[in-house]
Amino acid sequence: MICCKEQRGHRLKWFIFLKTLALSNISIDKCSCSDLKIGCTLPSESVNGNLSRPGDIVIGGIFRIYMKATYSDFRFTRKPLELKCEEVSIQHYQSMQALIFAIEEINASPEVLPNITLGFQIFDTCITIRRAAQGTLSLLSGGEGITPNYHCHKGAPLAGVVGDSGSTRSILMAHILGLYKYPQISYFSTSPILSKRDLFPSFFRTIPSDEFQMRGLAQMVAHFGWTWVGILANDDEYGQFGLQVAKQELMSGGACVAFTENILTGKPNRNAPHIAKVINDSTAKVVVVITSNSDFYIVAEELLKQNVTGKIWVASEAWSTSAYLSIDRFRALLVGTIGFAIHSGQLPKFNKYLNSLHPSKYPHDSYMAEFWEKVFSCKIIQQENVDNTTIKFCTGNEKLENFFIQDDHRSSLNLLHYVKNVNFLAKDGSHVFFDAKGNPPAIYDIVNWRVNPRGTLEQVTVGSYNLNAPDGNILNIVSAEIIWFNNDTQVPVSKCSPSCGSGFRKVIVPGKPPCCYECARCPQGQISNQTDAVECHPCSWDTWPNLQQDRCLPRPTEFLSYEQPLGYSLATISMFSSLTPIAILGIFIHYKTTPIVRANNYSLSCLLLLSLFLCFLCSLGFIGYPQPEKCLLRQVAFGMVFALCISCVLAKTITVVIAFNATKPGSRLRKWTGVKVSYCVIMLCALIQTIDCALWLIFSPPFHELDTDTQPGVIIANCNEGSPTAFWCMLGYLGLLASISFIVAFLARRLPDSFNEAKLITFSMLAFLSVWVSFIPAYLSARGMYTVAMEVFAILSSSWAVVGCIFVPKCYIILFRPNMNSRIHLSFKGKEA
Incomplete structure (x- = not known):
């Protein structure tokens, strides 16, 4: 057993910054150990990789310095062999040196901590949780052995711990350090779970939570218009949380995830062959990679082996500035990469400090020796390898100036400004503070991987993501400065389906992601004036889409105009046709004493010719713009005039029948002869x-109408009949009169020609009915101005049928066969009949 005296507590307060490094109130418990007594003792656990410097106050550091760890077989029959760590990480070694540099800067300043010297004790985690736990417990136990809950070694008190870079290891450390209220400050742990103050009351970090980063990555993907994206993530807490948030944010932004693959960190090959095949087979051109540089290194090797090219890699902050991946081997694969990086700041003194490093100055720093050998690909001379001539030895004259010239050391910004209530402006003007959850301001740089003039990969800042931007512009990207994998500044396209141009809309295909759509032409009367429109928009009532359906144009107004060939042709025919009844009337008046005029009821003939004159003229009411007054009267005028016309024809027919039968001996029809009967019929x-038309005008009169439905793309200015029933009743009544006239005339067709014109009336009514029967289907099938044209044509044709069949033969006899216009000839014809 280990016996210790009762612990004595004391409290220290100090504020430490990088030039103003600050630390909060720390409670330190110490005890001095007595001599070991005979009995059981705790088994010792050696901790390798310790780098320390004494001081009045010690700051602990837990860093991932080595990139690889070699494990022994665990047989549980013997104590496992020591973990072997290999390959120093240049980037993480710089992070460790940043802590040392900050401590030296503070010790050199008489204003920050006068009469107090800071020391440090640094442990390497070798990328394992076991080493992180060992280092943390060792710091709490005094730095030499591991005795939980006891500080049994003489030395300076521990102020706090800086580290680790990985979230999984930092969570373990935070659980331990939180028990004793030791502040822990991580510069690279981004897991959102570390923001829970009830679990981790003493944890702080200088890098924003992954929750902000993943949302920002999704916004950046949306900024470039990428909708078909793959996601590659570690199978640890960092990767899985990032995968879920990024996937959710991408889908919320309208993108689709082509695939999600996990990098299996427990496998030596990280499942790289399968991952490379999935990426190569996918049509997605953009892959969001949420992993560490060491894990992605193995996958990148496999991607090169399978010749995967033409992809845009969107990097998380864990590898977006990795020097480990910025080598010539991966230049063709990773050029054009864009990603989020920790907000950087220029530290000229730190760069000078890095350039001054040399193994001769720090002979006890084993990490520096390995670092030097890796940078310059040489071996530091040792006694055992002096005679080996196959090894390139380091001369000691190597210089680091050229190596660090491009490094702005992103991972050490504001390092050690870890105070619970810290709130100040840094030298570069940035606002430094921790919120209630221990998180700093969410600020990222957006970096682009490109080839510099020396032919090597470098990361160039091309924008920023700042949730606290004063102008509200959270995402700021200078797209023109980005160089993609094809050495072009044009943003690559990553879509499952090609873009739908103007005039088209996206149609979701059942069973496929929303981004895998088809393009369909906008429905009739609708437009889309943007690419990848989800829906089309209808034009206003007075506009119509152009042929491309990308904009609305004013609809042309259509009506039977006098300016159109059809309009002025019908108008000309109508006017010249109206002169024909007038000319015939003049002939009848001039030859009113001749037998052929007198024998066919001169007064009815004149009235019929006048009505025919009006019939021809009423067709003009259907030509021209349909004014409201014209709409109100044109159908009524047509119905009334034609009713008068057919009534005259019917009266002439009845008169002929009555006159023929009245000549028979003893006929009672003599009293019905004369013009009174004819006029009564009319x-x-x-x-x-008249009654039908009056009721029509009173209860449902015709009105002016702009029809936008009948003919697409055209406004038809027409007259709505108001009551279709009244219109067809009016037209049907004309048909009834014409039918009665036809029947009566047909039955009287064999009467003597000297007394009647029944044959002529029969042909005229037959032609009249034929015209209007043909008019009905033509009228119903016509559209627009052709409906009106059909009615005008029917009016003119039916009027000509009456004129041509009844009056033209008489005028021919009067003008060209005057010998037949005599009583003798008519009497002779009558006797023959």
């Missing part, structure tokens, strides 16, 4: 049509 027939 007035009765016209009255019925």
Whole structure:
């Protein structure tokens, strides 16, 4: 057993900065050990990789300095062999040197901690949790052995611990250090779980939480318009949390995840062959990689082996500035990479300090020797290898100036400014503080991997992501400065489906991700004026899409205009046709005493010719812009005039029948002869049509209308009939009168020609009915101005049918066969009949 005296506590307060490094109140418990008594003792656990310097106050450091760890077989029959660590990480070694540099700067300043010297004790985790636990417990036990809960070695008190870089190791350390309220400050642990103050009350960090980074990466992907993205992540807490947040944010931003693959850190090959095959087979051009540089190194080797090219790598902060990957071997693979990096600041004195490092100055720093050998690819001369001529030895004249010239040391910004209530402006103007969860301001640099003039890869800052940006511009990227993998400044395209251009919209394909869509033409009457439109938008009522369906144009207004060939042709025909009844009327008036005029009821003939004149003229009411007044009257005028016309024809037919039968001996029809009967028939027939039209105008009158539905892309200016029933009743009544006239005339067709014109009326009514029967289907099938044109054509044709069949033969006889226009000839014809 180990016996110790009762612990005596004391409290220290100090503020330490990089030039103003600050640390919070620390409670230190110490005890002095008595001589070991005979009995059981705790087994010792040696801790290798210790680098220390004495001081009045000690700052602990837990760093991942080595990149690889070699494990022994665990057979549980003997004590495991010591863990072997290999290959010093240049980047993490610089992080360790940043702590040493900061401590030396503070010790050299008489203003920061006068009369107090800071010391340090640094342990390497060798990328393992076991080493992180060993180093932490060793610091708490005094730095020499591991005795939990006891500080049994003489030496300076421990102020706090800087480290580790990995979240998994930092979580373990935070659980231990939080028990004793020792502050722990990590410069690279990004897991959001470390923000929980109930679990980790003394943990702080100078790098934002992954929660901010993953959202920022998703916003950057959306900024470049990438919608088909793969995700590659470690199978540890860092990678899995980042994968879930990034996937959720990408999908919320409208992107689709082509694949998600885990880097199996427990496997020596990291499952790299499978990962490389998935990436190579995928159509996604962009891959978000959430991993460490050492784990991605193995995957990158396999990607080169399988010749995977043409991909854009979106890097998380864990490898976005990795010197480990910025080698010529990966230049063709990683050029064009873009990613988030820890916000950087220029530290000229630190660069000078790094350039001054030399193994001769620090003979007890075993890490420096290995670092020197790796940088310059040589071996430091030792006694056992002096005679070996196959090894390149270090001369000691090597210089680090050229090696560190491009490094701005992103991972050490604001290092050791770890005080619970710290709040100040750094020299570069940035605001440094910790929120209630121990997190710093969420600020990242956006870096682009490109080939510099020397032909090597370098990371160039091309933007920033700052959640506290004063202007509200959180994501700021200078796209013109980015050079992609094809040495082009044009942003590469990563989409599952090609973009849908203007005039098209995206249509989701069942069973596929939303980003794997098809492009469909916008429906009729709708447009899309942007690429990848989700839906099309209808044009306003008075506009219509162009042929490309990317903008709306004013709709042309269509009506039967006088300026159109069809319009002025019908108008000309109508006017010239209206002169024909007038000319015939003049002939009848001039030859009113001749037998052929007198024998066919001169007064009814004149009235019929006047009505035909009006019939021809009423067609003009259908040509031209349909004004409201014109709409109100044109159909009514047409119905009334044609009713008068057909009534006259019917009256002539009835008169002929009555006159023929009245000549028979003893006929009672003599009293019905004369013009009174004819006029009564006309007035009765016209009255019925008048009543129909009056009711139409009173209850549902026609009105002006702009029709946008009948013909796509055209506004049809027309007259709505108001009541279709009234319109067809009016037209049907005309058909009824014409049918009665046809039937009566047909039955009287064999009467003597000297007394009647029944044959002529029969042909005229047959032609009249044929025209209007043909009009019905043509009218119903026509659209726009052609509907009106059909009605005008029917009016002119039916009017000409009456004129041509009834009056043209009579005018021919009057003008060209005057010998037939005599009573003798008519009497002779009558006798023959």
